[in-house]
Amino acid sequence: MAQTKLFSTVVIFLLIPFVAISAVFLTFQYFNISLFDNYTKTFFNQYAPRQEDEPTNISHIVFGISASVNTWPWRHHYIDLWWQPNVTRGFLWLDYEPHQNNDDTWPETSPPYKVSGDTSSFKYTGGPLRYQIRMSRVVKESFELGLENVRWFVMGDDDTVFFPENLVSVLSKYDHNEMYYIGGNSESVEQNEGNFFKMAYGGAGVAISYPLAMVLAKGFDECIERYAHLFGCDGRIMSCASEIGIHLTHELGFHQVDLRGNPYGFLAAHPISPLVTLHHLELVDPLFPTLNQADSIEKLFASYKMDPGRILQKSFCYDLRRNWSLSVSWGYSVELYPSLVNVGEMETPFRTMKTFTMRDGPFMFNTRPLSNDLCEKPLIYYVDQVDRISEGNTRSRYKRYDAVSGEVCASEQYAPALNISYVDILTYHFHIWAKAPRRQCCDVMDDGDVDGMKSVVQVKIRECHLFESVTPQ
Numbered sequence: 001m002a003q004t005k006l007f008s009t010v011v012i013f014l015l016i017p018f019v020a021i022s023a024v025f026l027t028f029q030y031f032n033i034s035l036f037d038n039y040t041k042t043f044f045n046q047y048a049p050r051q052e053d054e055p056t057n058i059s060h061i062v063f064g065i066s067a068s069v070n071t072w073p074w075r076h077h078y079i080d081l082w083w084q085p086n087v088t089r090g091f092l093w094l095d096y097e098p099h100q101n102n103d104d105t106w107p108e109t110s111p112p113y114k115v116s117g118d119t120s121s122f123k124y125t126g127g128p129l130r131y132q133i134r135m136s137r138v139v140k141e142s143f144e145l146g147l148e149n150v151r152w153f154v155m156g157d158d159d160t161v162f163f164p165e166n167l168v169s170v171l172s173k174y175d176h177n178e179m180y181y182i183g184g185n186s187e188s189v190e191q192n193e194g195n196f197f198k199m200a201y202g203g204a205g206v207a208i209s210y211p212l213a214m215v216l217a218k219g220f221d222e223c224i225e226r227y228a229h230l231f232g233c234d235g236r237i238m239s240c241a242s243e244i245g246i247h248l249t250h251e252l253g254f255h256q257v258d259l260r261g262n263p264y265g266f267l268a269a270h271p272i273s274p275l276v277t278l279h280h281l282e283l284v285d286p287l288f289p290t291l292n293q294a295d296s297i298e299k300l301f302a303s304y305k306m307d308p309g310r311i312l313q314k315s316f317c318y319d320l321r322r323n324w325s326l327s328v329s330w331g332y333s334v335e336l337y338p339s340l341v342n343v344g345e346m347e348t349p350f351r352t353m354k355t356f357t358m359r360d361g362p363f364m365f366n367t368r369p370l371s372n373d374l375c376e377k378p379l380i381y382y383v384d385q386v387d388r389i390s391e392g393n394t395r396s397r398y399k400r401y402d403a404v405s406g407e408v409c410a411s412e413q414y415a416p417a418l419n420i421s422y423v424d425i426l427t428y429h430f431h432i433w434a435k436a437p438r439r440q441c442c443d444v445m446d447d448g449d450v451d452g453m454k455s456v457v458q459v460k461i462r463e464c465h466l467f468e469s470v471t472p473q
């Protein structure tokens with residue numbers, strides 16, 4: 001008896017709010033008042049039921065490239081490198097309609113363009129570059145195009161080189177139905193100090209999941225008025241995401257490249273994470289000492305295409321017969337030390353570069369000096385050619401680069417190593433980034449070369465065994 005009474009009481013108490021809510025809802029319906037605005041409706045249409053889900057692929061990403069009519073003629077070679085017509089989606093956002101002759105149509109091999117909305121009425125007290133407002137609104141304007149099947153909006157500059165396959169492998173780790181703000185900060189501490197440590201730098205590429213783009217877009221114009229004093233477009237996106245409660249998810253493959261001088265040390269010591277972008281290549285020396293910058297980035301991109309996930313990935317191995325150490329940056333360079341050097345040392349970037357304002361540091365990573373004494377530094381080999389030997393397997397050849405003077409270390413220790421003109425590397429296919437990141441191991445192939453007569457060292461890169469450590473125990 002008592003139980004029945006309790007039960008009825010509970011039912012009545014549950015019914016009251018239900019009836020009340022239904023009454024309000026029906027009243028709104030009756031008078032045709034929308035309970036939900038357009039943004040919320042988009043959200044429910046898109047995510048109820050949640051589209052579960054084939055893995056993320058390139059077609060789910062919409063790029064928004066900030067560009068200008070003036071810089072386009074000499075910067076389009078960066079974009080043409082990675083843009084794949086009918087594969088990559090998105091737009092170049094220009095400051096005004098490009099002037100075209102009658103028979104001069106927009107190239108089919110470049111991204112289609114849009115002209116950004118007028119921003120002259122926005123407050124901007126952050127410096128001389130008012131176009132930063134226009135650039136920050138690319139995320140809003142891209143969202144408002146209402147494109148279908150979009151999981152991510154990815155912003156970049158016209159001098160950002162994307163490595164699209166790696167962008168896909170990074171983004172597919174995250175649930176695009178959640179709010180994510182993904183990118184990388186500056187390599188120079190001074191830049192992060194002057195801007196923000198927790199900001200995704202715009203040129204490095206900024207990935208924003210659909211739900212975050214939707215919420216950002218809604219209040220964006222009001223929000224950026226509150227941050228009129230900030231310098232960059234990227235600070236505005238960070239601040240507005242933070243108002244929503246979303247902070248940066250730092251991914252190690254997004255590179256602003258706030259560096260000057262020779263970027264070798266930085267590139268040859270990539271973290272165990274796929275290379276997603278390189279930016280600011282006009283500010284640093286060519287990536288390869290024998291090429292100009294345009295040819296350099298083409299060369300690196302050619303390696304990338306042969307085995308995208310592997311580009312710049314490190315492996316270390318020893319030749320205990322000769323007491324040599326090798327440090328590989330796949331698709332870019334190999335360092336040969338004619339001595340036994342531990343991994344902790346080899347994986348630390350050489351300080352060949354300067355900070356954004358031409359200082360010796362600090363950087364956001366540890367560095368070590370590169371001696372001027374030829375007998376205190378490794379021999380360096382740069383990639384010469386990459387061939388696919390069968391599906392997923394490659395052979396890449398690296399050629400020694402000696403100082404322009406032609407001088408080499410004359411010590412006895414270096415003599416055998418100086419016979420080595422090339423390093424050849426074999427790799428075998430498997431899905432590197434589908435698992436928790438672990439650096440791959442390598443072996444120096446003996447190849448019967450007991451007298452050290454050969455001019456090539458052969459290296460095989462492979463998955464490490466479970467208990468394997470680079471240093472032989």
Ligand SMILES: *[C@@H]1O[C@H](CO)[C@@H](O)[C@H](O)[C@H]1NC(C)=O
Pocket residue numbers: 054055056057058059060
């Ligand atoms: C990407 O995934 C969608 C499913 O969401 C599929 O229809 C499409 O064919 C895929 N595209 C590519 C290029 O793999």
Ligand SMILES: *[C@@H]1O[C@H](CO)[C@@H](O)[C@H](O)[C@H]1NC(C)=O
Pocket residue numbers: 085086108109
């Ligand atoms: C892209 O697709 C369209 C329509 O299918 C086609 O007409 C065009 O030639 C393609 N463009 C390129 C560069 O492949």
Ligand SMILES: *[C@@H]1O[C@H](CO)[C@@H](O)[C@H](O)[C@H]1NC(C)=O
Pocket residue numbers: 321322323340
């Ligand atoms: C290699 O180094 C070890 C000690 O680290 C030494 O005993 C050995 O003789 C060296 N071998 C050669 C070929 O130099």
Ligand SMILES: *[C@@H]1O[C@H](CO)[C@@H](O)[C@H](O)[C@H]1NC(C)=O
Pocket residue numbers: 415416419451452453454
């Ligand atoms: C270098 O190679 C030549 C043959 O090409 C050989 O005669 C010489 O002994 C090698 N030098 C060293 C130090 O291994």
